[in-house]
Amino acid sequence: MQSSKNKPTSANLSSILEELLKANIHFILVGGLAAVVQGAPVSTIDVDIVYDRSNENITKLLTLLNSLDATYRRPDDKVIQPKEADFQTKGHRLFATRLGPLDVLAFIEENKLYEDLIEHTIDIEFRGHTLHVLDLETLIELKRTSNDLRDKQRLPVLEETLRQIKSAQ
Numbered sequence: 110m111q112s113s114k115n116k117p118t119s120a121n122l123s124s125i126l127e128e129l130l131k132a133n134i135h136f137i138l139v140g141g142l143a144a145v146v147q148g149a150p151v152s153t154i155d156v157d158i159v160y161d162r163s164n165e166n167i168t169k170l171l172t173l174l175n176s177l178d179a180t181y182r183r184p185d186d187k188v189i190q191p192k193e194a195d196f197q198t199k200g201h202r203l204f205a206t207r208l209g210p211l212d213v214l215a216f217i218e219e220n221k222l223y224e225d226l227i228e229h230t231i232d233i234e235f236r237g238h239t240l241h242v243l244d245l246e247t248l249i250e251l252k253r254t255s256n257d258l259r260d261k262q263r264l265p266v267l268e269e270t271l272r273q274i275k276s277a278q
Contacts, residue, residue: 120209123236125156125177128208130238132173135161137226138242139217144263146233147245149270151263155210159243160196161223162215167196170213177206218251245271 122142129136138146141153160170174191181189182203195202199215216222229247233240249267252260 120154122153122156122209125206125208125211126240127236127238128173128177129156129158130235130240132169134169134173135163135166135223136170136241137223137230138240139214139226139248140212141263143243144245144248144267144270146240146242147231147270148274149245149263149267151266155212157212157214159214159217159221159223159226162196167193170196174204174206174211174213177208177211179204179206179211181205182210218255221251245274 126138126142136158138156139159140155140157141151142156144151145153160166171191171193179191181191182205183189191202191204196213196215199220201215202213204211204213217226226243226247227241229244230241231244233242245267249264249271252264252267255261
């Protein structure tokens, strides 16, 4: 069980990614960190992933979450640890781990699942592993349809980053 004593004082996002990759979990990096690794000058405080919902992958994911002392992020002090059944349904699971915040998403905007997004990824070599990252074009498309104010605010930055990448090619 995680207590406030072992909650991180700062997030180590790269270590979270490395642990996911070492555990051979099938996922796609999405959200702010996906934009950052493609050169967008934005900030983020968590790792957002869309995961493959196969039984084998869910088992590996749960094992990793337990090793990271993951508990659901909640506004109260109640400590709830993840269970395998939590991942069988569509939904967003927001965790605090000993390495920092990890958002485990069954889908993102427009109900896009892992299977829908995998063809819209770029592969980045990261610490000896291949990291699947949602490409900037798809991130932009999805942010355009989002109702989240933060997404709308980031949109011009993402569009300019993409423009600069394309002009440099």
